Amino acid sequence: MKKLTYILAFTSLVSFAQQTPASKQTKSVLIMGGTAHLGNGKIQENCLISIVDGKIVSISDATVTKIGKHDVVIQADGKHIYPGFIAPNSTLGLVEIDAVRASDDESEIGEFNPHIRSVIAYNAESKLTEAARPNGVLLAQITPRGGRISGTSSVVQLDAWNWEDAIVRENDGIHMRWPNSYARSGWWAEPGGIEPNKRYDEQVKAVQLFFDNAFGYLKSDKKEKDIPYDAMNGIQNGQKTVYVNANGEKEINDIIIFKKKNNIKNLVIIGGYNAHKVADLLKENNVSVLLRRIHDVPNSEDEDVNLPYKIAKILTDKGIVVGLENSGDMERMQTRNIPFYAGTCAAWGMNKEDALKLITSNTAKILGIDAMYGTLENGKSATLFISEGDALNMKTNKLVYAFIDGRQISLESHQTELYERYKEKFEEQNTKSEVKQ
Structure with missing residues (x-):
């Protein structure tokens, strides 16, 4: 037996x-x-x-x-x-089966973990990674979750033996979850109303204190090594990008103030549901947006039911560099749907080639890999694919060939x-x- x-x-x-x-x-x-x-x-x-x-x-x-x-x-x-599509703010390869705890490496214990490098937990042999490629998703930013400062992300290509082989850009940025100024009471079965977060100011001060201590340490003689503070090196000179998860108008305003106060060169908003309300401020401060999953309903019952489909165009028309991300429920399984999010943006007002930029050149620019990826140009990486039809349309996107760095990969x-x-x-x-x- x-x-x-x-x-x-x-x-x-x-x-x-x-x-x-x-x-x-x-x-x-x-x-x-x-x-x-x-x-x-x-x-x-x-x-x-x-x-x-x-x-x-x-x-x-x-x-x-x-x-x-x-x-x-x-x-x-x-x-x-x-050009190969790019999935930013992704947990591909960090969790294989949600119900199996041993396969879950997306978060670490603690509130301030800039030194946690998600890429070393990346499973290059994940079946979910393999399932994203037939729709043209050939690159991803492997990103940690949890805590106030979740950790450090890296960008990989999706055809490799291990994480070392997969690396495209290592330690590209640090990810934060900004405090919410409002919170919902109750629970999912019996939701209550929306209440102010009484600890909001306290939580923002805690973030600022950590940055103050980290930058003070980096300017000191560093007699005693501090690994979390060491990981903050590169933020003020632009070597690392600060990615901040936030959706509210007040939160985004406060993040801009935080960016100026701390001399952060490169900052990106992740989520950005209400970013269109402060678009001029974002443009003025050179802040890009990785827009949350657009196949969703509005946050408020008095908003246009189609608003999630239109935000990318509103921000793009304001001159903001916008990409699309896919965090949320079943995010790893739904990574393969990223091209169709761009297709929805095209269906709701964007020029189709501009919508394509949301998952190619714009995202490559945000992640700092645009010198080699994101567009089809002489001298750039041959990371591309051939489809029988429109790749932004789920009915017609059928890949027949795909290449990563010139290597023809299996579909x-x-x-x-x-x-x-x-x-x-x-x-x-x-x-x-x-x-x-």
């Missing part, structure tokens, strides 16, 4: 194992034809893209450009080419294997039914 159990367990692992990461690119690739959505708001029809040693060495119009011989030629006529996953398995089952049943008739 034990022997049979071991065989079944092994068979299960083999059947649904993570796809083997692709090897470094050794053969040149030429993508011919197709419509290239460059990620910067522009489109290149009938495009030629040459990929050598993991980079785009040429991107041009096929009707006027002659390209030399390549090892691999991909005909993309009638298809669409996009197979647990879901695609199940699809093929049960597709055969129903085809057999239909055949038997037709024979009987």
Whole structure:
């Protein structure tokens, strides 16, 4: 009996194992034809893209450009080419099964944990990471949760053996959860009203005290090493970005004051539901926004029911750099839906190529990886994919090729294997039914 159990367990692992990461690119690739959505708001029809040693060495119009011989030629006529989509503020690879505590590495005990580096807990072989790739999500910012200062995030590409291989930008920023000025009373089954948070000022002072102590330590001779304070190094010179979770108008106003007081060079609002109410202030202070999941209902019953779909356009029209994030319920499973959030923004007023920037070039700029990722340009990483249709439309986004740093990656996953398995089952049943008739 034990022997049979071991065989079944092994068979299960083999059947649904993570796809083997692709090897470094050794053969040149030429993508011919197709419509290239460059990620910067522009489109290149009938495009030629040459990929050598993991980079785009040429991107041009096929009707006027002659390209030399390549090892691999991909005909993309009638298809669409996009830069790899980016999932910021993500916990991909940090939790595999919510109900299994041993697989949950998204948060740490304590209130002020800037030294907690989420990337060292990143599971590159997560099935949820694998499931995001077939929709074009090829990069993610692995981000900690919990506490007032949750920890330090890093940006990874989603085809690797381990976290070290996955790193695109290590320790890109520190994540905070700003206190709420108001709180709901009651509980989910019997919600009460909205009440002022009587401890709001006290909680903000605690955050400021930690920053004061950290910056004081960094300016001192540091005779006694303090690991949390050491992790705050790089905030004032722009090496690290401060990402602050906040949605309220008052909270965002207070965060701007906090940014100025502490000489924080790069600060990003995460969530930003009411950011459009203080858009001019955000623009004036060069603050970007990673907008919360837009497939949601309004916060207030007297707001436009479609407001969540429109906020990205309102902020973009004000000149603010906006990206889309996906934190919340079932966030890891829903990472694959990020392109369709951008599609919803396009359906509610944004130009489609501007909506694409919400999950490509804008997000790359916010995360500090825009020198190599986020757009299709000469000299940048060949992290891109080819779809049979519009990648922002769930009905037409069907990937046929995907590349990360020029490596052609597998688009197979647990879901695609199940699809093929049960597709055969129903085809057999239909055949038997037709024979009987």
